[in-house]
Amino acid sequence: MQDILIFENVRQVFYTDTQETVAIEDLSFAVKKGQFAAILGPSGCGKTTVLSLISRLIKPTSGQIKILSDNPNAVGYMLQHDHLFGWRTIEKNITLGLEILGKKSKEDYLYANTLMEKYGLGEFKTHYPNQLSGGMRQRTALIRTLATRPDILLLDEPFSALDYQTRLNVCEDVYSIIRKENKTAILVTHDISEAISLADVIFVLTARPSTLRATHVTGLQDIPSPLKRRESKDFSAQFQILYNYLNGGNK
Amino acid sequence: MKNNTALSPQHLKYLKNKKKAAIAVHVARLGLLVVFLGVWELLAVTGAIDVFLTSSPSRVLETIVTMTTDGQLLKHVWASLYETVAGYVIGTVAGYLIAVALWWNVHVRKVFEPYLVVINSLPKIALGPLIILWAGTGKNSIIVMTVLISVVITAISLMNGFCETDKNKILLMQSMHATKLQTFTKLVAPANLPTLTATLKINVGMSWVGSIMGEYLVSREGLGYLLVYGSQTFRLDLVMSCTVLLCALAGVMYAIVAVAEKLLLKNKY
Numbered sequence: 339m340q341d342i343l344i345f346e347n348v349r350q351v352f353y354t355d356t357q358e359t360v361a362i363e364d365l366s367f368a369v370k371k372g373q374f375a376a377i378l379g380p381s382g383c384g385k386t387t388v389l390s391l392i393s394r395l396i397k398p399t400s401g402q403i404k405i406l407s408d409n410p411n412a413v414g415y416m417l418q419h420d421h422l423f424g425w426r427t428i429e430k431n432i433t434l435g436l437e438i439l440g441k442k443s444k445e446d447y448l449y450a451n452t453l454m455e456k457y458g459l460g461e462f463k464t465h466y467p468n469q470l471s472g473g474m475r476q477r478t479a480l481i482r483t484l485a486t487r488p489d490i491l492l493l494d495e496p497f498s499a500l501d502y503q504t505r506l507n508v509c510e511d512v513y514s515i516i517r518k519e520n521k522t523a524i525l526v527t528h529d530i531s532e533a534i535s536l537a538d539v540i541f542v543l544t545a546r547p548s549t550l551r552a553t554h555v556t557g558l559q560d561i562p563s564p565l566k567r568r569e570s571k572d573f574s575a576q577f578q579i580l581y582n583y584l585n586g587g588n589k
Numbered sequence: 590m591k592n593n594t595a596l597s598p599q600h601l602k603y604l605k606n607k608k609k610a611a612i613a614v615h616v617a618r619l620g621l622l623v624v625f626l627g628v629w630e631l632l633a634v635t636g637a638i639d640v641f642l643t644s645s646p647s648r649v650l651e652t653i654v655t656m657t658t659d660g661q662l663l664k665h666v667w668a669s670l671y672e673t674v675a676g677y678v679i680g681t682v683a684g685y686l687i688a689v690a691l692w693w694n695v696h697v698r699k700v701f702e703p704y705l706v707v708i709n710s711l712p713k714i715a716l717g718p719l720i721i722l723w724a725g726t727g728k729n730s731i732i733v734m735t736v737l738i739s740v741v742i743t744a745i746s747l748m749n750g751f752c753e754t755d756k757n758k759i760l761l762m763q764s765m766h767a768t769k770l771q772t773f774t775k776l777v778a779p780a781n782l783p784t785l786t787a788t789l790k791i792n793v794g795m796s797w798v799g800s801i802m803g804e805y806l807v808s809r810e811g812l813g814y815l816l817v818y819g820s821q822t823f824r825l826d827l828v829m830s831c832t833v834l835l836c837a838l839a840g841v842m843y844a845i846v847a848v849a850e851k852l853l854l855k856n857k858y
């Protein structure tokens with residue numbers, strides 16, 4: 339399959355009054371079209387920075403980031419919290435991205451509507467976010483990101499604000515939606531089980547200044563649900579391998 | 590509302606008690622006013638206090654009725670109301686626009702910040718003589734005074750609200766490639782609607798301070814003028830009547846803003 343995102347020797351330095359932080363030292367990796375990739379790393383290693391770079395919110399200090407798509411809005415970013423706007427209805431929250439892009443065509447709104455109906459938000463269209471459960475809000479945030487039809491979805495620890503039970507359910511939910519819509523996804527997390535249960539390929543980062551420590555292929559893409567993946571027999575073996583990578587074991 | 594048939598007896602009792610408590614508050618509020626007016630009147634009638642200095646509820650009422658019938662009252666109330674509302678609207682709108690400009694550009698904000706602080710601390714009444722020289726002795730001077738009092742605080746509190754908009758929501762807008770204008774109209778402005786309504790409420794008081802103070806300085810009409818005139822001619826009935834009217838006017842204006850706030854915010858924030 340074809341690469342859709344390529345990092346080539348990316349280096350990112352942040353400056354503040356008192357210090358210079360090298361967040362990313364020398365990072366190279368590639369994500370293929372349709373893949374579900376996870377970026378796994380200890381806290382503060384620069385995971386969010388990687389996503390900011392992909393979505394072009396910041397420019398790399400050096401190195402190259404290539405996105406191989408003709409879509410000018412190739413990247414959709416789902417942040418850690420849902421950040422739904424309380425003064426907008428669910429429907430209006432979902433079409434926010436379309437409004438911003440000035441995409442006023444009927445077709446775009448129809449697509450957003452189809453997504454809402456398909457994923458069970460139809461009856462909540464006219465509700466306000468504070469009338470929805472945490473899981474529903476997260477789903478709304480995902481549909482909002484999908485509405486502008488990005489090729490690549492960036493997910494920054496999208497479940498970390500939820501309690502464990504909800505977290506497992508929302509995880510199922512998000513996974514199945516992303517698969518059904520055939521998107522490339524890049525998930526950032528420091529949770530090993532979450533990475534294995536969702537991703538086809540996992541890039542493990544070192545502590546700051548971070549670089550790539552290992553690329554791990556889960557080989558679980560034929561199991562259609564994150565919960566089932568957690569039950570698969572080599573789940574714990576994979577967990578051990580990744581745990582060792584994270585804690586400085588060799589390649 | 591949900592159907593009441595499903596409510597348990599305990600729940601009904603809870604609601605009933607709550608309603609009772611609410612009624613008690615209303616009764617107490619009204620009672621306090623009645624008692625206050627009653628005692629005042631009683632003391633006045635029995636001669637325990639000197640009505641020449643304190644007036645009395647019945648004399649206030651009488652004054653208001655006479656002034657209403659000869660058309661004097663309407664003229665003065667109208668003058669004050671006009672100045673206050675004009676100053677209120679101009680001050681709030683100008684303050685909002687200044688806040689937007691300051692939010693828009695960090696550099697501009699940094700440059701103006703110390704000036705704002707100084708102007709905010711300055712007692713605006715000190716500018717009275719200047720205002721009169723520049724804007725004349727008419728209503729305009731009073732409106733300028735009213736605007737001055739509300740505009741700076743409006744600009745400062747709205748600017749602070751704008752700048753404190755959730756950074757992650759700003760990030761969300763940026764990740765969707767929103768322009769600065771879109772970020773303002775779709776996020777910063779609606780997110781700060783509660784800040785705006787809070788400012789609108791504060792400005793009710795500010796504007797009355799401005800207009801009455803302005804009328805103390807220069808005026809031929811208005812409640813502030815009447816107050817000064819009344820005190821200089823020792824007509825305490827007039828002074829008290831004006832005070833009561835001011836209370837009522839400011840109260841009504843505040844109530845209108847509070848209702849507007851409720852409608853604007855509903856339960857979305």
Ligand SMILES: Nc1ncnc2c1ncn2[C@@H]1O[C@H](COP(=O)(O)OP(=O)(O)OP(=O)(O)O)[C@@H](O)[C@H]1O
Nearest residue numbers: 352353354359361380381382383384385386387388
């Ligand atoms: N705009 C910035 N200015 C200065 N330093 C920054 C900036 N953004 C990030 N950093 C620093 O870069 C490093 C990596 O930050 P980043 O947020 O990418 O890590 P993370 O892996 O997402 O952390 P977490 O697990 O807490 O989410 C941190 O040390 C952080 O302090």
Ligand SMILES: [Mg+2]
Nearest residue numbers: 385386387494
């Ligand atoms: Mg992060």
